Amino acid sequence: MTDQPNILIIMSDEHGPMWSSAYGHPFVQTPNMERLAAQGATFDAAYCNAPLCVPSRLSFMTGRHVSDARGWDNAVPLPSDAPT
Secondary structure, eight states, X not given: OOOOOOOOOOOXXXXXXXXXXXXXXXXXXXXXXXXXXXHSOOOTTOOOSOSSHHHHHHHHHHTSOHHHHTOOSXXXXXXXXXXX
């Protein structure tokens, strides 16, 4: 059996890259995010399936389109039977 890599995905809600020292902001200091970006991978041209945060994360976690995952707005929880 081969070793599988450890993958950690951080989704920072309402925290645009323009407000991070990792992306060059002169005053806002985010040293931990800067270190994670320097030692890992960043997604600088990512797209989401929905303009709302919860449906977008629901789509990401299930691998399904928002309409298939039944996530229409921010009040919809992840169904307990949804495969992730």
